[in-house]
Amino acid sequence: MDEKIISKQNLVNFCKDIVANGHNLLAPGKTEYNLIQDPSEIVLDTKSKPTKASYKTFVFPKAEPILYYKRGKNDVVMLDAKVDEKKTVIFGAKPCDTNSFNILNKIFNWDYKDDFYNERVKNFIVIGLMCEYSDRYCFCTSVGSSPVSEKGSDLFLVPIDENNYAVRIVTDKGKEFIGAYSKYFTEGAPEKSKAAEEKVKQPEVAFDSKQVHEWLGKNFEHPKWDGVGDLCLSCAQCAFVCPVCHCFDLVDEDYSYTEGRRMKNWDGCQFGHFTLHASGHNPRDIQGKRYRQRINHKFKYYVDKFDEILCTGCGRCSRGCAVSIDIKEIVANCTD
Amino acid sequence: MENIYKPYLAEITEIIDETPDTKTFKLRLKDAEVAKSFNFKAGQFAEYGVFGDGESTFCIASSPTRPDVIECSFKVYGKVTQALRRLNEGDTIGFRGPYGNWFPLEEQKGKNVLFIAGGIGLAPVRCVIDNVLDWRKDYKDITIVYGARSVSDLVYKYKLKEWQEMSDVKTVITVDPGGETDGWTGEVGFVPTVVEKLAPKAENTIAVICGPPVMIKFTIPVLKKLGFKDEDIFTTLENRMKCGLGKCGRCNIGNVYVCKDGPVFNYAQMKELPEEF
Amino acid sequence: MEELKKLAKELLENKTVAAVIGYQQVDDKRTKPIIVTTPEDASKLVFNEYCLNNLAVYLTKARIKNLAKQNGTTLKLGIVAKPCDIHAIVALIQESQLKREDVYIIGMNCHGVVKDYGMDFSGETLATKCTPCDSHKPLYSDSNLGEVKDTPKVSDEVLEKIQAVEKMSHKERFEYFKKEFDKCIKCYACRAACPLCYCQRCITDKTVPRWVESSPHSRGNFSWNVVRAFHLSGRCIGCGECERACPMDIPLSLLNRRMTETAKQAFAYVSGRSLDTPTLVGSYDVKDSDELFM
Incomplete structure (x- = not known):
C-alpha cells in the first residue's frame, strides 16, 4: 500500500483547499460530525471520544424526500427528488465508523438498489484516523475490526510524531482524490507508522462472534430477553446513533392542499408500533421480543444473509443508553 | 439515478363494494408502455399509495392469466385504507410492484388443489384459483373452502357463484355459527371444522391457505391429520411492510424478509422461522 | 448502604x-x-x-x-x-x-x-x-x-441559560431553538426516559389524523419538541431525564424549566409536591389568570 507523509500545518492547508474547492468537509465534534467552514478549527485527536451520533445521516439521511407529488382533480404528477452531487470529505473518522459503508452497502444493494444511498456513497471520501480512545463500551476487536483498521477508509491517517501524519492510500478513490493536492504530501516512511500503530492499546476481545451466532441460533426463547426487555424503555437512541442500523419508514406529508412529498425517515425496531399491523396484531408485541430482534438482527440474521456482522463495535448505543443497557455485556453473555 | 421507491400511476377504473368495510379496485396502469410490459405471478403483492396518505401493502387479487386489469381488495383498517375508501372511479393512485415470490403453480401441475380461505384472505387465494382455473386441464380435482364470520362478510360473492356453478370445481362456503341468514344454504361452522368434515384426500394434493392467523393456526393441524405433507401446504404471510424491497426492515422474521423471500411460504419453511408473524 | x-x-x-x-x-x-x-x-x-x-x-x-x-x-x-x-x-x-x-x-x-x-x-x-x-x-x-450531607453550592446554569435566551430578540430566539431542534433525530429517548410521558399511545404516533409530522426535519422537530414542552407544562417535575437521555445534546431543560417557572409564578403551583393538591390542569378556577391562554 502506498504511503505518504503530511505535516500538521499542511493537513490544515489540505482541508482549506478541500473547502475552497467547494466540497463538504466533515469532522468529528462532541455530539456529531459537523460541517466545517474553517478547517483551522478542526482538532484531530486520536484520543477523542467517539461522537454521540455516527455519520450515517450523511449517506442515509434521518429524513429525506424520495419524491414530490402534485394532486389534480383526478390525476397526480410526480416529480423526482434529487440527491446533492457535491463531494463530501469526512475527515478524522474513527475506524469503528469507517467500516459502516461496507456493511450498509449489502442491505442497500441486494437485488433492488437504493440509489439515494449509492449516489451519496459514490461522492464520499473517507479519511480515517487511527484511534487511541477506549472505554468500557468499546469492542471493535470483537467484531473483526481494530483501532488501526483501514477497512472502509479511502485514506488513513496515523500520527508518527508531534508534527507529522502518515497517510495510507487505501483505495483508488483515495489515490485519485489526493492527486490534486500532491504538493502537501511527501514520501512516506512505513516503518514509522507501523511502529506508531503497534503502540496502540487494543480493546480486549469480549466475545467470539461465531460462538454468539451459534448460541443465538439455539436460544431464540431465553429468559434473558425478557430480563433486558423489562429494563429497556423502547426508544430508538441505540438504533439512531448506530452507524449501521438502517430501518426506515416511508411517509407522505403534504405542504399544501395539493402538494407534498414522500419521505424516507429513520425508524427503529425497538418502537412498539414498528411492526404493529393495522388490525392491532403485533408480531413483536413486548419489548423482550424487540430487543431479541435487535441482537439477532445484528449478530445472526445479517450474518446469515449477508455474511457481515451488523455492528462495528463502536459502543455508541451503550454509551448513550438512558438505562445503561450494555450491548457488549449482553452479547458476551450469549454463551452457555 | 434510478428511484426504486417511485410508483407507477394507476387509474381506478371500477370500484366494487364487497362488504361494508371491504372494497375491490380495478386498476389500469396509466403509462401505456408500462401497462403493456407489466406482468406478475400468482401470489405477488404490490404497494398501493394514496398521495398524501402513504402506501399500503396488498396482494394482487386478479390472476396473471387475465392481464388486462389489475385488481386489489382491501379492508378498511388504518390511515391508507381509509384514504383509499374515499377515492372514486377515475381517481389516480400509486402502484409499486409486483414484489415478492409466488405460488409454484408450474411445478405443481398434475396435482389436486385444495384452496382454503377465510375472510379477506380470499383475495390472495382468488388470484391462484383463477390462475388454476385458466389452466384447468393441467390440474386434477379442485376444491375451494371459503369461510367468513357472517354472510355479509363474504367477499367476491359474484366469484363464489361462478365457482359454485362450475361442474368440475367443488366449492364449499361456510359462515361462523351465528353468522348465517334465514335463507343461507351453505355450511355453518368454522373453517377448520368444515375442512375436517370434508376430509379432502391428501395424496397428490397441494393446499393453498390464507386467512386470519387463528384460522391458519387451527387448520394446519387438520391438514396434517389428513396426511398433508409440510411441503404441500402453502400460505402467504402478511407482515407489516413499507418498502416491499427488502430494505426497510419491518417485515423481517429471522433471516427472512417477507417482502423478498416471501410472502409465499410452505409449511416446512414456516416451521423454520421464529414465531414472529 | x-x-x-x-x-x-x-x-x-x-x-x-x-x-x-x-x-x-x-x-x-x-x-x-x-x-x-x-x-x-x-x-x-x-x-x-x-x-x-x-x-x-x-x-x-x-x-x-x-x-x-x-x-x-x-x-x-x-x-x-x-x-x-x-x-x-x-x-x-x-x-x-x-x-x-x-x-x-x-x-x-x-x-x-x-x-x-x-x-x-x-x-x-x-x-x-x-x-x-x-x-x-x-x-x-x-x-x-441514607446520610444527610451538604450539597455542593454552584450557580444555577440552566436558569442563567434561560435568562440569556429571554434576552434574545424573537428572531434570535427562534434561530437558537431552530438550531437546537434541527439536531433532533426523533429517537424519542426523551419521551421514553420521562416518568410523566406515560401515554399508551403518544400523539406523535397517531396517524389518523397525523397531528405531529413524524419526519425529523425542522418543522417536524419543532412540532414534537414544542408539543412535548406544552404537554409537560405544570406537570414536569424537573428530573432532567429527557435531557440526559438525549443523544443529540438538545437543552430540553431550558423549555421544561421555563414552563415550570411560568406555572409557579402564575398559579403558585409546582408539580409533584403534594398528594393533597389536584393537578394544575385539573384544577381550573374562574379566578385563574387569563394571561397564559391564547
Missing part, C-alpha cells in the same frame, strides 16, 4: 413488595437500574451519587405492574427513590396513574448526583437539576434511608 439491602430483603421476604426497583453498581462511577424480585438479589442494591436514573418511569410500565400481581393478590412495588424522583411518583399519583398504596417508597436522603457517569462527584460535576434543588429529604416515603 447495608440498611437499604437489609430493608429490601425484608420487604421481599415478608411479601410486602413483589419487586424492588433500584440501582446496582456497574463500576466505581456507574450504576444501572435493576428490578430485584428475590430476597437474595437484594444485596445487589446500592445508592450513591451515581444513581442518576429516575426509576419512577418503570412504575407505569405494563410488565412491571404485572410483577405486582401474585397468586390473585396485588403486592406493592418497592422503589428506591431520590427526593426528586418522589416528585414524579407524587405526580403520577396526582394524575391517577398510580395508587399510593400500590407503591412502597424507599426514600433516600440525597445531596445531589453527577451530571454523567464516569465523573468524580464535586460541585463542577453536579447535575444541573441538582443546583436549584431544595428537596434533600423525601417528602413522602415509607422508609427514609
